[in-house]
Amino acid sequence: RHKFWETQPVGQFKDAGDTSVPEGPIEPPAPLSEVKQEPYNLPSPYEWTTCDMDSEGTCTEVYNLLKNNYVEDDESMFRFNYSKEFLRWALHPPGYYKSWHIGVRAKASKKLVAFITGIPARIRVRDVVVRMAEINFLCVHKKLRSKRLAPVMIKEVTRRVHLENIWQAAYTAGVVLPTPITTCQYWHRSLNPKKLIDVGFSRLGARMTMSRTMKLYKLPDSPATPGFRKMELRDVPAVTRLLRDYLSQFVVAPDFDENDVEHWLLPHENVVDSYLVESPKTHEITDFCSFYTLPSSILGNQTYSTLKAAYSYYNVSSKTPLLQLMNDALIVAKQKDFDVFNALDVMQNECFLKELKFGPGDGQLHYYLYNYRTRHALKPSELGLVLL
Ligand code: NHW
Ligand code: EN5
Numbered sequence: 001r002h003k004f005w006e007t008q009p010v011g012q013f014k015d016a017g018d019t020s021v022p023e024g025p026i027e028p029p030a031p032l033s034e035v036k037q038e039p040y041n042l043p044s045p046y047e048w049t050t051c052d053m054d055s056e057g058t059c060t061e062v063y064n065l066l067k068n069n070y071v072e073d074d075e076s077m078f079r080f081n082y083s084k085e086f087l088r089w090a091l092h093p094p095g096y097y098k099s100w101h102i103g104v105r106a107k108a109s110k111k112l113v114a115f116i117t118g119i120p121a122r123i124r125v126r127d128v129v130v131r132m133a134e135i136n137f138l139c140v141h142k143k144l145r146s147k148r149l150a151p152v153m154i155k156e157v158t159r160r161v162h163l164e165n166i167w168q169a170a171y172t173a174g175v176v177l178p179t180p181i182t183t184c185q186y187w188h189r190s191l192n193p194k195k196l197i198d199v200g201f202s203r204l205g206a207r208m209t210m211s212r213t214m215k216l217y218k219l220p221d222s223p224a225t226p227g228f229r230k231m232e233l234r235d236v237p238a239v240t241r242l243l244r245d246y247l248s249q250f251v252v253a254p255d256f257d258e259n260d261v262e263h264w265l266l267p268h269e270n271v272v273d274s275y276l277v278e279s280p281k282t283h284e285i286t287d288f289c290s291f292y293t294l295p296s297s298i299l300g301n302q303t304y305s306t307l308k309a310a311y312s313y314y315n316v317s318s319k320t321p322l323l324q325l326m327n328d329a330l331i332v333a334k335q336k337d338f339d340v341f342n343a344l345d346v347m348q349n350e351c352f353l354k355e356l357k358f359g360p361g362d363g364q365l366h367y368y369l370y371n372y373r374t375r376h377a378l379k380p381s382e383l384g385l386v387l388l
Pocket of ligand 1: 001002003004005006069070071072133135136137138139140141144145146147148149150151154157158161162166167168169170171172173174175177370371
């Protein structure tokens with residue numbers, strides 16, 4: 001059934017529940033001299049290219065490939081439209097490798113027709129911190145689908161990751177592959193219900209009018225928690241301590257240091273927003289919340305072309321109840337003109353989803369590890385990792 005994935009060091013469906021195999025790497029690292037030195041062969045009309053995302057021209061080509069060919073919902077009503085600024089941020093974390101930003105071009109026209117990326121990360125699985133690649137933005141042009149290009153791209157990114165002496169990876173997908181470490185549900189909180197209904201993102205509930213629906217989702221004009229403010233550079237050490245302590249409770253979570261927190265969580269206009277609670281009395285940083293900006297193109301609507309969506313990222317509550325903190329996050333997202341606030345049922349998110357009027361979406365997100373076996377599948381609430 002999975003001609004490619006059956007050949008890869010990933011949990012196989014047939015081994016599910018076999019407790020005789022220990023948790024950890026599926027295959028041992030090989031000596032670097034045994035890593036293939038040349039790129040894998042592509043079908044002859046195509047060639048590899050390394051994408052320099054600092055180059056405005058290359059970044060625009062990647063942006064356009066993804067804008068026109070990346071992930072859609074199951075009814076092809078919406079397609080992710082990651083901004084150029086977002087892509088540059090997502091692909092330039094501390095210690096990134098340009099060689100892991102891989103494109104495929106048509107030899108004749110030089111047109112970019114496929115893309116895949118890796119970024120380095122330290123991910124803790126129970127008490128072991130593992131150096132991994134996070135793989136994302138796998139995309140093959142619509143006209144080149146089902147030609148088995150994706151397996152070649154996955155093997156090539158794997159080879160380039162191995163060249164850096166890294167042997168594990170983490171990735172997410174909307175499709176089921178061998179074998180998820182957990183399966184998460186998307187939840188959606190309407191901020192602009194009229195537009196969401198007009199574009200077919202949501203439907204008017206039974207026995208609901210538009211004006212009752214708009215009233216249902218109304219939010220105050222400003223956050224309620226005293227000391228709630230935007231995160232600043234000077235907050236990096238305190239936020240790192242708060243976040244590290246919080247993430248230590250999950251089975252799988254990133255091992256963030258101050259450099260990572262500065263990159264991933266310091267506010268970046270139209271890319272990532274972060275807020276915290278500074279105690280008005282003690283000036284202690286007690287709570288934190290963040291979301292990233294990922295618009296979707298609306299396919300075939302006369303009135304609207306983009307859906308502005310905020311995605312819940314990392315949230316930490318130590319004093320302010322998470323419910324109240326996330327209500328403030330919804331308020332600032334609404335003030336910033338987002339149409340919808342999305343969240344997965346990871347970490348402790350269950351505790352606020354229903355209460356804050358999120359509803360389950362029609363999409364799921366499966367999380368995977370490459371060359372690392374966990375004893376059992378996790379519950380979404382045991383997962384402390386959010387990929388972009
Ligand atoms: S998930 C988003 C993936 N992108 C999209 O959905 C965009 C729209 N779709 C496409 O562009 C986030 C194409 O449909 C793609 C497949 C390119 C998806 N992950 O070329 P063929 C990520 O980026 C398998 C993994 O003919 P295609 C995460 C499929 O099961 N595998 O298909 C990426 C089949 O294998 P099988 C996927 O439709 C993680 C084979 O590809 C997949 O023209 C990558 C068919 O290939 C997916 N999302 O192109 C893995 N979708 O065994 C990283 C399909 O079943 C692993 N397939 O026969 C770790 C690597 C690093 C390790 C380091 C130690
Ligand atoms: C990871 N880096 O299906 C990328 N989104 O629910 C790869 N549905 O937006 C992973 N179909 O339910 C990609 N509205 C996996 C996700 C792919 C995109 C996707 C889903 C997630 C989605 C929307 C629109 C559905 C349109 C028709 C949805 C209902 C919202 C409603 C609001 C009010 C309360 C009830 C729910």
